[in-house]
Amino acid sequence: MEIAAETPGDYYIARRFHIERTHIWGYLRKPGQPWHEAKLVMMSEKLMRQPDRYPELPQGDGPAFGSDHNREYRMWGHYSGRRVYDPNSNLSLPEFVLQRYEVKNTSPGWLFHPGERFNGKQLLRGEPGSTP
Numbered sequence: 001m002e003i004a005a006e007t008p009g010d011y012y013i014a015r016r017f018h019i020e021r022t023h024i025w026g027y028l029r030k031p032g033q034p035w036h037e038a039k040l041v042m043m044s045e046k047l048m049r050q051p052d053r054y055p056e057l058p059q060g061d062g063p064a065f066g067s068d069h070n071r072e073y074r075m076w077g078h079y080s081g082r083r084v085y086d087p088n089s090n091l092s093l094p095e096f097v098l099q100r101y102e103v104k105n106t107s108p109g110w111l112f113h114p115g116e117r118f119n120g121k122q123l124l125r126g127e128p129g130s131t132p
Contacts, residue, residue: 006031014073018066022089041096042084048098072105
């Protein structure tokens with residue numbers, strides 16, 4: 001019901017999805033579109049740095065890359081038309097060029113289905129067309 005109530009517009013709903021040692025960014029969908037139709041993307045920082053741009057390894061007690069796992073954002077930008085390869089995940093994913101973002105929800109709950117369990121090391125679903 002929450003997805004159906006989203007205001008249509010020229011933006012995306014994004015969910016950060018961090019897997020150790022990879023550079024995939026997460027899932028993007030249009031407002032009103034269900035999560036199972038969302039695209040897993042690589043983020044281009046050509047115009048703006050992505051949220052959570054921290055070091056890969058934490059510095060002391062500071063945050064590290066991936067600390068915003070499962071955070072939900074509103075994002076503005078566009079797909080570049082390119083696919084970007086991440087050798088650590090062996091995935092070739094669409095590139096999203098970020099122009100602006102805002103945090104929508106810091107603890108939105110499950111992504112695809114109730115009861116899912118994330119172990120930090122693998123995707124929750126196969127990504128069609130993502131293997132080279």
